[in-house]
Amino acid sequence: MTEIRQPLPPFDLQTATEKVRLAEDGWNSRNAAQVALAYSPDTRWRNRTHFVSNRDQAQAFLEQKWHREHEYRLIKELFAFKNNRIAVRYAYEWRDDSGQWFRAYGNENWVFDENGLMKERHASINDLPIKDSERKFHWPQGRRPDDHPGLSELGL
Incomplete structure (x- = not known):
């Protein structure tokens, strides 16, 4: 059975934007099993120093x-x-077990197969410790609301 993940390449502005939002929504779900289905069975990643x-x-x-x-x-x-191919920039906020907040800034380069599955993901990421008062991402866990500002609107 062939796995297909819409939208499919070649991408235009609308479908590339949609693909990016779908990836964001998936990662914000924090459902690793579901998120992994967006990647090809032989996907290759570099995430910081992890392969x-x-x-x-x-x-x-x-x-x-x-x-x-x-x-x-x-x-x-x-x-x-x-x-x-799609290139994205992103930021995410999280806290560790001690309660320290971080904002991670990153860039990713993605390559998709003909079925819309991501076969390559190359990520470069830097973490910045922040105070709770410096947080900018305050929506409830899960999907970012459509009316929440994006990175450019937040000046990030």
Whole structure:
């Protein structure tokens, strides 16, 4: 059975923007098993210094990530696209077990197969410790509301 994940490449502005929002929504769900289905079975990742070489490893990575990163909230923004490739910039906020908040800033380069599954994900990320008063992402856990500002509107 062929897995298909809409929208499919080649991307235009509308479908690339939609693909980015779908990825954001998935990661904000923090459901590692569901999120992993957006990646090809042989997906390859570089996430900071961590490397993933298949969907099962991606799911395990996400389970560990969301076990450590409490109250995770993410905003992604389309940066560029062409054919089956999308580049995004993003920021997410989370706190550790001690209560310290962080804002992580990153860029990702994505490559999709013909069925719309992500086969490559290359991420560069930096964490900045922040005070609770500096947080900007205050929606309830889960999907970012449509009326919540994006990165550009927040000046990030």
